Amino acid sequence: MNSWHEFLTMGGYAVYVWPAYGTALVVLLANAIWPGRQQHALLKELRRRSLHSEERPT
Amino acid sequence: MFIWFHKLASPPYFYKFAGMLAPWLGWLSLFVIAAGLYGGLWLAPPDYQQGDGFRIIYVHVPSAWMSMLVYMVMAVAAAIGLIWRMKLAHAVSAAAAPLGASFTFIALVTGSLWGKPMWGTYWVWDARLTSELILLFLYVGYMALNHAFEDRRTGDRASAILALVGIVNIPIIHYSVKWWNTLHQGPTVFFGPRAEMPPSMYIPLFIMIIGFMVYFAAFILKRLQVEVLQRERNTAWVRALVAKS
Numbered sequence: 033m034n035s036w037h038e039f040l041t042m043g044g045y046a047v048y049v050w051p052a053y054g055t056a057l058v059v060l061l062a063n064a065i066w067p068g069r070q071q072h073a074l075l076k077e078l079r080r081r082s083l084h085s086e087e088r089p090t
Numbered sequence: 091m092f093i094w095f096h097k098l099a100s101p102p103y104f105y106k107f108a109g110m111l112a113p114w115l116g117w118l119s120l121f122v123i124a125a126g127l128y129g130g131l132w133l134a135p136p137d138y139q140q141g142d143g144f145r146i147i148y149v150h151v152p153s154a155w156m157s158m159l160v161y162m163v164m165a166v167a168a169a170i171g172l173i174w175r176m177k178l179a180h181a182v183s184a185a186a187a188p189l190g191a192s193f194t195f196i197a198l199v200t201g202s203l204w205g206k207p208m209w210g211t212y213w214v215w216d217a218r219l220t221s222e223l224i225l226l227f228l229y230v231g232y233m234a235l236n237h238a239f240e241d242r243r244t245g246d247r248a249s250a251i252l253a254l255v256g257i258v259n260i261p262i263i264h265y266s267v268k269w270w271n272t273l274h275q276g277p278t279v280f281f282g283p284r285a286e287m288p289p290s291m292y293i294p295l296f297i298m299i300i301g302f303m304v305y306f307a308a309f310i311l312k313r314l315q316v317e318v319l320q321r322e323r324n325t326a327w328v329r330a331l332v333a334k335s
Contacts, residue, residue: 033131033132033133038142039131039132042142042143042145043136043141043142043143044141044142045141045142045143045145045207048143048146048203048204048206048207049142049143049145049146049203051203052146052149052150052199052200052203052204053146053149055195055196055199055200055203056149056153056196056200059192059195059196060192060196060305062192063188063189063192063309064116064305064309067309067312067313067315067316068312070316071312071315071316071319074316074319074320074323075319075331075332075335078319078323078328078329078332079332079333079335082329082332082333
């Protein structure tokens with residue numbers, strides 16, 4: 033690549049190259065963020081359930 | 091070495107190990123992929139036929155490669171889970187499936203976007219494309235089956251069997267370009283006298299493949315923590331962990 037312009041237009045293939053990279057970015061980011069949130073939610077759920085069972089020992 | 095490996099198989103030790111290692115691998119994959127993209131999108135020369143359109147290769151090939159590699163990991167873990175009844179092995183399969191499905195989806199979309207300018211169509215029922223689409227259905231089928239049962243053990247076993255049955259699809263994808271006369275590119279030769287790609291083009295490709303592998307290692311470990319927590323939620327160590335957190 034010689035110029036920023038050439039980089040953005042991708043030699044006329046921008047409409048194919050950038051959506052391809054956009055898709056990959058979105059999917060990879062989702063897979064990077066999702067497990068952490070799921071872990072956090074699960075720990076919170078387990079904590080709520082353990083507190084709940086302590087208050088009302090059956 | 092074996093003791094360490096044996097210890098690793100115990101969920102609480104594995105949970106801590108995964109939690110420590112995943113962030114490092116995550117950041118490492120970011121740098122490796124960034125380096126690969128710099129090499130592939132900026133440094134590599136345009137292709138004499140496809141011009142800059144060929145640069146989709148740096149995301150299409152690594153994701154297609156990973157879609158098959160992850161399925162092999164999933165199938166081997168499913169077999170271990172079924173044969174030795176190791177809960178952790180089923181957790182590996184369950185953690186790998188969404189990542190495998192994601193790589194397959196990326197491979198299909200980027201391939202389709204690459205096909206339009208080069209073949210004139212987004213999709214064709216070509217042997218390689220069709221078997222990759224079947225791979226996506228296998229991943230989705232695995233995930234659906236895994237969560238279809240109230241008892242997680244049943245779900246694990248049922249989906250493990252599907253994963254094993256689906257193995258036959260992997261060689262079909264790999265050799266489809268050789269067995270059938272496919273529109274899809276045949277196996278590219280990287281090394282030796284008949285190398286079709288100059289180093290300035292294939293080195294970034296190798297870097298991207300390594301980057302995707304490190305990414306997979308990082309985030310399968312992260313998903314494994316969730317899978318282990320779900321499967322072990324009634325155990326003492328999880329209760330202790332929850333109380334502490």
